[in-house]
Structures are given as C-alpha cells and as structure tokens.
Amino acid sequence: MFGEKYVPSQVNPILTHRHLGKDYPVYAVGHADMVETQNGDWWMVSLGKRRGINGECYIGRETFLSPVEIEEFKEVDGKESICLIVNPGGGIVPIKHKRPDLLWSPVAGTIELDDFITDKLNLEWVFLRTPMTDWYSLDNGKLVIDLRPEVASEFVNPSMIVRRVKEHKFGAFAKMKFSGNGDNEEAGIILYRSSQYYAMIMRRGEFIVVSSVMNGVKKDLATEQVSSDEVVLHIESDGRDITFFCGDKKQVKFDCSVPLEIISDKYQRSGGYGGTMMGMYATSNGKPSDNKVEFDCFSLKY
Incomplete structure (x- = not known):
C-alpha cells in the first residue's frame, strides 16, 4: 500500500522523544516497524528504554507498541502521498494505552x-x-x-x-x-x-x-x-x-x-x-x- 517510491514525510520525524527531556520515563526510541491487524488497523513496534529512579537506565532496550493512522495528502506538485501519524494527538510512545483488538494469546511467563x-x-x-x-x-x-x-x-x-x-x-x-x-x-x-x-x-x-x-x-x-x-x-x-x-x-x-x-x-x-x-x-x-x-x-x- 505504501507504493514503490519513498517520499519524505511532511511531518518528520513521525516519532521522537528528543524534546521530552529527562523527566519522561521512556527515551532512546527508534528502530520501528509496522504491522496491520485483521481489522485493518496499523500499529508500530519500536524500541526504547525505561528510566530508573534517578533518570538513568540500568536495563536494555525493550519493545513498545503505538497506534498509527495513515493519512493522505497532496504534495506541492499535486501528487498524492501518505504520512504516518504515530499515536494521534500524542506523537510519542505512551506509557499505557489500549491494546490492539486482537485475540488474547498470552505466552508463558518467565521462570522465577x-x-x-x-x-x-x-x-x-x-x-x-x-x-x-x-x-x-x-x-x-x-x-x-x-x-x-x-x-x-x-x-x-x-x-x-x-x-x-x-x-x-x-x-x-x-x-x-x-x-x-x-x-x-x-x-x-x-x-x-x-x-x-x-x-x-x-x-x-x-x-x-x-x-x-x-x-x-x-x-x-x-x-x-x-x-x-x-x-x-x-x-x-x-x-x-x-x-x-x-x-x-x-x-x-x-x-x-x-x-x-x-x-x-x-x-x-x-x-x-x-x-x-x-x-x-x-x-x-x-x-x-x-x-x-x-x-x-x-x-x-x-
């Protein structure tokens, strides 16, 4: 659906936490990928790190999930293109949000x-x-x-x-x-x-x-x-x-x-x-x- 030609988005960067500072608990986001659900909804999986008590991170990168909307727009030359809106109204990886409408399929927890x-x-x-x-x-x-x-x-x-x-x-x-x-x-x-x-x-x-x-x-x-x-x-x-x-x-x-x-x-x-x-x-x-x-x-x- 995304076509053969890559066109830089008018809303770049579509996902960044660089403006949030050290008070936001998730940082170093990136390396994202897209997935479409059975209902045609789009979601983005990306990597990021969680800060500890004093703002430092002592654990590695983890996988985060964000909803995505695909919007169409016309370029200056009249050509139609699309852009990705990550977590509409937020534009960042939220700490908590509603999960995708998918069958609940939990995996076995890690052993203690x-x-x-x-x-x-x-x-x-x-x-x-x-x-x-x-x-x-x-x-x-x-x-x-x-x-x-x-x-x-x-x-x-x-x-x-x-x-x-x-x-x-x-x-x-x-x-x-x-x-x-x-x-x-x-x-x-x-x-x-x-x-x-x-x-x-x-x-x-x-x-x-x-x-x-x-x-x-x-x-x-x-x-x-x-x-x-x-x-x-x-x-x-x-x-x-x-x-x-x-x-x-x-x-x-x-x-x-x-x-x-x-x-x-x-x-x-x-x-x-x-x-x-x-x-x-x-x-x-x-x-x-x-x-x-x-x-x-x-x-x-x-």
Missing part, C-alpha cells in the same frame, strides 16, 4: 526459580559469546560449571551463564556447593553490564567476597568467612543501590553496597542497548583448573 531438574538449560539462560567447548552440564538436579582461566573482564567466553535483568528493582539468589583450591578460584553470582562494569558476590577460599569492577578496575569491598561448602548467595536492588547477603545456616548482610549506577547507560560506550545480565560465574583467574562448582538453584524475581 530454576532448580535445574531438566536435561537442558531453560531458554532464558544465555552465554557471553559462543561456547566452543562443553564446560557445563546438568546432572541430577544440579548445574555443574567448570572453573576455567577465562575471566569476565576479557573478550572471551568465560564460564558464565546469565539471564536478562528486566526491571530496575530485583532480587536474586543462588544455592551452590563449592570448595576452592586456591585464592585464584572463585564462583558465585555476577551482575554484568560489560567487561568494564559489573559487580559480584563470589566464594573464594573460605570467604565470600563482594567485588565491583568499575572502568576495568576490580575492588574487593567486603568479605565474610564461611565454614560450609554449601552457601546461599543473594543480591538485591532497590532501584538505587545493590546490597549483598550470604549464609550457610543464616543470612548475613554485607556492610557495603554498590551504586546501581555501576551498570547505568552513561558508562556504556555503545549506549547500553544490550542491557544488564545476572547469573552464575566461575573462574580460575588465568590458571588451569579441574575444579567445578555445583548450583542447586537460581532465582531472579521482581
């Missing part, structure tokens, strides 16, 4: 708790770059991960299995069994935005260690000694700061926090479109190892 009882990883789990070897397995309700020399701060495929973080406020915990064979060996939970910016709570030797990596510089922020090989690690975000907990028989809150800003868009060279990931990470930090870590479960909720 994964106890690894299946023979394959749930499809929500992803890797940092493509694994070229088999360094993990599912065995009798356990996710077993090999410790390898690769680390999260390098452009490699580390022993990292993560899920996408979809909200600015979240809580996650993992139950694992691990005994390190040296201070170079560690395993636990990682909150990862890029090779230069992430936070971790890891078992290292007899200690649980909270660390942050800011602009590529790693700092250990707090430690807690534990006696059991089986521990529960926990991370919480209130939308401003990240707090950490651990315990074998009881939960211990670490006397430190990491500003959520560490994973904000402003530190990401590519604009932060990829978003934040969280999950399980194990490494022998550059040294060969035949050690492994067992994860009994992992939970991520909002």
Whole structure:
C-alpha cells in the first residue's frame, strides 16, 4: 500500500522523544516497524528504554507498541502521498494505552526459580559469546560449571551463564556447593553490564567476597568467612543501590553496597542497548583448573 517510491514525510520525524527531556520515563526510541491487524488497523513496534529512579537506565532496550493512522495528502506538485501519524494527538510512545483488538494469546511467563531438574538449560539462560567447548552440564538436579582461566573482564567466553535483568528493582539468589583450591578460584553470582562494569558476590577460599569492577578496575569491598561448602548467595536492588547477603545456616548482610549506577547507560560506550545480565560465574583467574562448582538453584524475581 505504501507504493514503490519513498517520499519524505511532511511531518518528520513521525516519532521522537528528543524534546521530552529527562523527566519522561521512556527515551532512546527508534528502530520501528509496522504491522496491520485483521481489522485493518496499523500499529508500530519500536524500541526504547525505561528510566530508573534517578533518570538513568540500568536495563536494555525493550519493545513498545503505538497506534498509527495513515493519512493522505497532496504534495506541492499535486501528487498524492501518505504520512504516518504515530499515536494521534500524542506523537510519542505512551506509557499505557489500549491494546490492539486482537485475540488474547498470552505466552508463558518467565521462570522465577530454576532448580535445574531438566536435561537442558531453560531458554532464558544465555552465554557471553559462543561456547566452543562443553564446560557445563546438568546432572541430577544440579548445574555443574567448570572453573576455567577465562575471566569476565576479557573478550572471551568465560564460564558464565546469565539471564536478562528486566526491571530496575530485583532480587536474586543462588544455592551452590563449592570448595576452592586456591585464592585464584572463585564462583558465585555476577551482575554484568560489560567487561568494564559489573559487580559480584563470589566464594573464594573460605570467604565470600563482594567485588565491583568499575572502568576495568576490580575492588574487593567486603568479605565474610564461611565454614560450609554449601552457601546461599543473594543480591538485591532497590532501584538505587545493590546490597549483598550470604549464609550457610543464616543470612548475613554485607556492610557495603554498590551504586546501581555501576551498570547505568552513561558508562556504556555503545549506549547500553544490550542491557544488564545476572547469573552464575566461575573462574580460575588465568590458571588451569579441574575444579567445578555445583548450583542447586537460581532465582531472579521482581
């Protein structure tokens, strides 16, 4: 219906948030596409990002939906053309609006708790770059991960299995069994935005260690000694700061926090479109190892 010749619209840009400022909760909109419903209505799907409490975004681009009207007009030379009116009367991606008149076909929600009882990883789990070897397995309700020399701060495929973080406020915990064979060996939970910016709570030797990596510089922020090989690690975000907990028989809150800003868009060279990931990470930090870590479960909720 749009014809063979592209003609610049008289109302360009048909969709922009550049004039809304930092108070509007959705920004960085673009990369749109069009879809027609069975009733002949047109809708636009576009990408955008939601701001957090302080105006920063800590999660990746998401898909937004806007109604579109197609209007005809005549050009100066008399030729007929059309233009697209996105969200008539608004011209922006609305926060809430009536959904398209389509059959309700909900999809299964994302899992909160994964106890690894299946023979394959749930499809929500992803890797940092493509694994070229088999360094993990599912065995009798356990996710077993090999410790390898690769680390999260390098452009490699580390022993990292993560899920996408979809909200600015979240809580996650993992139950694992691990005994390190040296201070170079560690395993636990990682909150990862890029090779230069992430936070971790890891078992290292007899200690649980909270660390942050800011602009590529790693700092250990707090430690807690534990006696059991089986521990529960926990991370919480209130939308401003990240707090950490651990315990074998009881939960211990670490006397430190990491500003959520560490994973904000402003530190990401590519604009932060990829978003934040969280999950399980194990490494022998550059040294060969035949050690492994067992994860009994992992939970991520909002």
